[in-house]
Amino acid sequence: MTPTVRFTFSRLQHALSLSFGCGLSPYAPGTVGALAGLPLHFVLAPLGPLWESVILLQLFVLGVWACHKTGEALGEPDHGAIVWDETWGMALVLAWAPGGYLWWPLAFVLFRFFDITKPWPVNLPNDHMENGLGVMLDDALAAFYAVAVLWAANFAFERLF
Numbered sequence: 001m002t003p004t005v006r007f008t009f010s011r012l013q014h015a016l017s018l019s020f021g022c023g024l025s026p027y028a029p030g031t032v033g034a035l036a037g038l039p040l041h042f043v044l045a046p047l048g049p050l051w052e053s054v055i056l057l058q059l060f061v062l063g064v065w066a067c068h069k070t071g072e073a074l075g076e077p078d079h080g081a082i083v084w085d086e087t088w089g090m091a092l093v094l095a096w097a098p099g100g101y102l103w104w105p106l107a108f109v110l111f112r113f114f115d116i117t118k119p120w121p122v123n124l125p126n127d128h129m130e131n132g133l134g135v136m137l138d139d140a141l142a143a144f145y146a147v148a149v150l151w152a153a154n155f156a157f158e159r160l161f
Contacts, residue, residue: 033083037090068132
């Protein structure tokens, strides 16, 4: 099934899992979904990284439910239009990215790189879980990798310059 605008806004879980329409993009819906993580981060950032992470943890749990229900409705557990995992993952990366705004382009590229290439263990949830938890968990791991590389790069940059 190909989701439509009507499908997207027919239920809360569909609107969330398709990131309020970002997943309907005919080109690179995952990338568009990841870009939607920027406004989510802007809304949560004034709370600080700890409280932002607490809210993102709650949104992770909500995302597991929403992505699972939408995957069932679409007949495919990780349908390409389901992009809440990218939106959520990018917001998490930005919450913990070092060095301010200058690191954000690299944060975006790293997150998308790890999400698309799925190095071990990022690939495990997709390979072994066909449900909302699998959809969300691989992006959580990709976000962890991206943040780790960002902090290593920031550490090296500060030592060199």
